[in-house]
Amino acid sequence: GNSVTQMEGPVTLSEEAFLTINCTYTATGYPSLFWYVQYPGEGLQLLLKATKADDKGSNKGFEATYRKETTSFHLEKGSVQVSDSAVYFCALSDQAGTASKLTFGTGTRLQVTL
Amino acid sequence: GAVVSQHPSRVICKSGTSVKIECRSLDFQATTMFWYRQFPKKSLMLMATSNEGSKATYEQGVEKDKFLINHASLTLSTLTVTSAHPEDSSFYICSAAGGLERHGYTFGSGTRLTVV
Numbered sequence: 029g030n031s032v033t034q035m036e037g038p039v040t041l042s043e044e045a046f047l048t049i050n051c052t053y054t055a056t057g058y059p060s061l062f063w064y065v066q067y068p069g070e071g072l073q074l075l076l077k078a079t080k081a082d083d084k085g086s087n088k089g090f091e092a093t094y095r096k097e098t099t100s101f102h103l104e105k106g107s108v109q110v111s112d113s114a115v116y117f118c119a120l121s122d123q124a125g126t127a128s129k130l131t132f133g134t135g136t137r138l139q140v141t142l
Numbered sequence: 143g144a145v146v147s148q149h150p151s152r153v154i155c156k157s158g159t160s161v162k163i164e165c166r167s168l169d170f171q172a173t174t175m176f177w178y179r180q181f182p183k184k185s186l187m188l189m190a191t192s193n194e195g196s197k198a199t200y201e202q203g204v205e206k207d208k209f210l211i212n213h214a215s216l217t218l219s220t221l222t223v224t225s226a227h228p229e230d231s232s233f234y235i236c237s238a239a240g241g242l243e244r245h246g247y248t249f250g251s252g253t254r255l256t257v258v
Contacts, residue, residue, distance in 0.1 A: 064249075071148065071235050071251040072186075117185065121247075129176060130237070130247060134185040 030055045034118050034133035041108055041140050049103040049136045051092075051118035059120040061085075061094055061101040062130070066115045075103075075116070108140045144170050146238045148250025155226055155257055163221045163253045165236030171216035172238035176247075177209075180233040192219055226257040 035050040053059065060079045064072040076085030081096035090105045101118060118133040145168040155161050165175060174193050178186040190206075192198040192213035200206045208230075210222040219238075223230055236250040 062247075069252075069254075072237075072249040074247070129188055129191055132185045 030059070030120060030122055030131040032118050032120055032131055032133035034116075034136050036134075036136070037115075038137040038139055041138070043110055043140055043142055044107045045140075047103070047105040047108045047112075047138065049116055049118075049138070051101045051103065051133060053099050053101065053118075053120050055099075055120055055122050055131075057122060058096075059122045061092070062119040062121070063090070063092055063101070063103050064117040064119060064132075066117065066135070068114070072117065108138070110140045110142060113138055113140045144238075144248040146172075146236065146248045146250045148236050148253060150253060151251060152254045153256070155255070157227055157257055158225055160222055160224045161226055161255060163223075163234055163236070163255075165219045165221070165238065165250050167217045167238045167248070170238075172219070173216065174239045175213055175219040176237040176239070177211060177219075177221050178235045178237065180235060180252075186235065189221075223255065226255070228257045231255055231257045 063075040076087040078085040078094035119130045190198045190200045198211040213219040235252045
C-alpha cells in the first residue's frame with residue numbers, strides 16, 4: 029500500500045533560518061505529491077504540489093521537488109518567518125485526474141522564534 | 143478559489159447524544175467528499191469516502207453505524223456521530239474534490255468535537 033514518511037518534529041528554528049522537512053514515499057505507479065500546512069485550530073491548506081517526476085512545486089517561498097529516483101519530496105524554504113509556525117503534512121494521491129484519497133504523513137510541527 | 147465551509151467549528155455534547163457536522167462546497171460541485179479524523183499530534187486518518195448519491199465507503203475499522211455519512215447533493219455532505227462517547231472526542235475535517243486538476247482537494251476548517 030501507499031505510505032508517506034516525514035521527519036519527526038518538532039523543528040525549532042530562528043527567524044530567517046533555512047528550513048528542510050524531509051518526506052519520502054512508497055507508492056505504486058506515479059503518484060501526485062502534496063504539502064499541506066495546518067495552522068493552530070484550523071483545517072489544512074494546500075501549500076504546493078507536483079504531479080510528475082522532476083516537477084517543482086513552489087508557493088510563498090516554499091519549494092519541493094518531486095524526485096522519483098529517491099522517492100522524495102522534501103520541503104524547503106530559504107528564510108523562515110515566525111508566521112510560518114504550523115504543522116506541515118506531506119501527502120500523496122495515487123490517481124491523477126480523479127478524486128482518489130490522500131495518504132498523509134504524520135506531520136511535522138515547525139516552531140519559528142525571533 | 144475553491145472554498146469548503148465546515149460547521150460547526152466547535153461543539154460540546156453529552157455522552158449518548160448525536161452530533162451532525164456539515165461540509166459544503168461553496169463555489170464548485172464536489173462529486174467526492176472525504177472525512178478525516180485527527181488525533182492530537184497525529185496525522186489525519188481517513189474515515190470514509192462519499193460520492194454524491196451513493197453510499198459512503200468506510201475505511202477498515204471505522205464503524206459505519208456510528209459515523210453516518212450522507213452526501214445528498216453535489217455541494218453538501220454531512221457526518222453524524224451517533225451516540226457519542228468521550229473517546230469520539232477529536233478533530234474532524236472534511237475535504238471535497240471536484241476534479242483534481244482544477245480544484246484539487248479543498249479542506250474544511252475542521253470541527254473540534256468534545257464529548258462530556
